[in-house]
Amino acid sequence: MEIPYTVEIRRDTGLTNGKIGIWLFLASEVMLFGALFASYILIRTGAPVWPRGDTILNVPLATFNTIVLISSSVTMVMAWASLKRNRFGTFRMYMGATILLGATFLVVKYFEYSHKFELGLFPSTSNFLALYFTLTGLHMLHVIGGMAVNAYFWGPGAKLWKTNPEWFTNRVEHSGLFWHFVDLVWIFLFPTLYLL
């Protein structure tokens, strides 16, 4: 049995099922990160003192990571655009770049975290660090998840391009929406934790 509306538009929604599905999922993700941001606001405003982010965290490293993630968003959308232009080879190049940039982000986060641990700074040390590790840790898990999906479409999942290129393009677009959301969360996380 064929999965319906992967390429055809549903008359009632005006969208493919995958498109509405991914946006509903992203809406749930907004609530997840929103809850943590609300916790941050409440804990910070209720605290008698609160450290500036740049006194504890590495701003240059995080700025580099911000540039890395924004770049990966560009390569992700270029990967989709390549499929729209029927250029599968270019798609693989851009998708590969997206995955590599995601890996770069994770490597930088590894160095950030391990340096904190070396200095004896753990989530249990203070409210600031508890929020920092929770927010960035959850974000990092989303980066890993996004990379796994992207790697599937770069690798074994790319078989679908030969049999149903339009469906494959839509799937890459949906994966891209998730990846852009991960970038969007970091765009808010970076100034909140590191610069304020």
Next chain:
Amino acid sequence: MTSEHAVDHHDVDIDKHVRIYVTVFVALMALTIITVAISRLHLPVHIAVSIALLVALIKGSLVACYFMHLISEKKLIYAVLGLTAAFFAALLALPALTTSNGFWIH
């Protein structure tokens, strides 16, 4: 009966969209540098928070509108996101309202 395929207006003139993606990328880089530079000024907290969030909002909007194609999406997506925004605002506001030393209860 002909089936209606996902006629995406992005099929038309992808080249124009690619130019937009590059422009947005440059804007995002510039805004990232601006936000870091402003943080170095060590402005009073309320002003620093306002400026940082404003810049983040602009950056986030660029990603959402152009990379996520939200600027040309269907009404149903806008409705879903509108509902999400309302619940998100409530999620931020409710804890502040209910704590005894929250913003609006003294």
